[in-house]
Amino acid sequence: MREIDTLGVTRALILSTPEQRVSAERVADLLGARSAGIFAKAVMHVPIETAREARDAARELGADCAVAIGGGSTTGLGKAVALESGLPTVAIPTTYAGSEMTSIYGITEAGFKRAGRDPRVLPRTVIYDPELSRSLPIDLSMTSGLNAIAHAAEGLYAHDGNPITALMAEEGIRAMSSALRTLREDPYDLDARGDALYGAWLCGSVLGAVSMGLHHKLCHTLGGTFDLPHAEVHAVMLPHALAYNANLAPEAMLRIGRALGADDATIGLQELATTLGTPTSLRQIGMLESSLERAAIVAVSEPYPNPRPLEYGPVRALLQRAFEGDVPAMEP
Numbered sequence: 001m002r003e004i005d006t007l008g009v010t011r012a013l014i015l016s017t018p019e020q021r022v023s024a025e026r027v028a029d030l031l032g033a034r035s036a037g038i039f040a041k042a043v044m045h046v047p048i049e050t051a052r053e054a055r056d057a058a059r060e061l062g063a064d065c066a067v068a069i070g071g072g073s074t075t076g077l078g079k080a081v082a083l084e085s086g087l088p089t090v091a092i093p094t095t096y097a098g099s100e101m102t103s104i105y106g107i108t109e110a111g112f113k114r115a116g117r118d119p120r121v122l123p124r125t126v127i128y129d130p131e132l133s134r135s136l137p138i139d140l141s142m143t144s145g146l147n148a149i150a151h152a153a154e155g156l157y158a159h160d161g162n163p164i165t166a167l168m169a170e171e172g173i174r175a176m177s178s179a180l181r182t183l184r185e186d187p188y189d190l191d192a193r194g195d196a197l198y199g200a201w202l203c204g205s206v207l208g209a210v211s212m213g214l215h216h217k218l219c220h221t222l223g224g225t226f227d228l229p230h231a232e233v234h235a236v237m238l239p240h241a242l243a244y245n246a247n248l249a250p251e252a253m254l255r256i257g258r259a260l261g262a263d264d265a266t267i268g269l270q271e272l273a274t275t276l277g278t279p280t281s282l283r284q285i286g287m288l289e290s291s292l293e294r295a296a297i298v299a300v301s302e303p304y305p306n307p308r309p310l311e312y313g314p315v316r317a318l319l320q321r322a323f324e325g326d327v328p329a330m331e332p
């Protein structure tokens with residue numbers, strides 16, 4: 001309630017997924033008269049229809065701000081509402097996706113997810129509470145944590161990175177990987193849940209500050225065009241995408257390896273995924289081998305910054321390795 005008052009607003013529309021409605025109700029109880037109502041219809045990829053429905057609900061209920069409690073899908077809905085209506089949002093993240101620290105939004109219209117950056121969508125306040133992430137199912141905790149590590153890892157070789165984002169990225173990978181190892185053993189360890197949120201904050205801040213490269217492009221393509229699960233795609237792809245860039249990003253590889261306590265960044269990441277029990281092949285998460293060619297074409301179709309130039313042949317080979325779950329390798 002204090003944060004709502006600090007923002008100078010009075011009535012919050014509370015956003016959540018249908019699965020997290022109980023959490024939204026708890027927020028509504030805590031807010032009392034400052035709750036305008038609950039909109040528990042957030043879903044993956046923020047369909048424009050849902051965003052408009054939420055915006056209209058906010059208007060009808062007289063809300064002057066939104067509180068988004070949940071993972072990246074709910075934070076994303078809050079961002080879409082902010083973009084459509086200008087309402088300030090408070091984010092209460094319950095996964096490690098890190099969206100709460102970025103001004104990046106994504107909205108799906110007619111089957112196409114458009115993404116952009118706009119300062120209006122950045123949540124005004126973020127509340128991290130480890131208790132709320134305790135209920136995050138263990139497998140989702142692991143893949144969500146690797147999703148966060150992916151932001152920091154690619155941030156380390158971003159063309160617009162700087163010494164501060166490099167420090168934050170290395171510390172984010174260290175904190176997150178260590179917390180995930182502990183949580184695999186004990187999902188209810190509150191200190192480890194807190195460390196994971198600290199890592200998510202660092203990794204999300206890096207994502208918000210610099211440009212992403214091949215890994216995020218591949219994940220966007222595989223998630224958006226082939227409807228594969230967001231966090232699991234990140235978990236599978238990261239070692240392979242980093243291997244593609246490794247020779248042209250030695251400083252980044254050094255930092256990633258150091259943060260993981262591994263001699264080699266890409267092997268270290270794949271070993272981490274194995275320890276955490278996350279999927280290690282695209283085959284496992286429902287990708288069709290016949291779609292690999294199209295995925296490679298989409299991934300190299302538009303130019304974007306990446307340490308190594310994007311070429312169809314090596315990207316196609318990388319995708320094959322990821323499909324099979326092979327050891328990551330520098331594609332010729």
Ligand code: NAD
Pocket residue numbers: 017019020043044045046070071072073074076094095096097098099100102103104105106132133134135136137140144147207230231
């Ligand atoms: P999600 O928000 O889709 O959540 C997955 C499921 O877990 C949902 O059913 C949710 O209700 C449930 N859940 C979340 N927290 C829970 C908890 N503590 N206990 C029990 N259940 C819980 O998953 P995500 O991986 O956090 O978000 C993925 C989406 O976020 C993608 O669409 C991705 O593109 C987007 N994203 C955006 C940014 C950005 O900067 N814009 C950054 C990262 C991710």
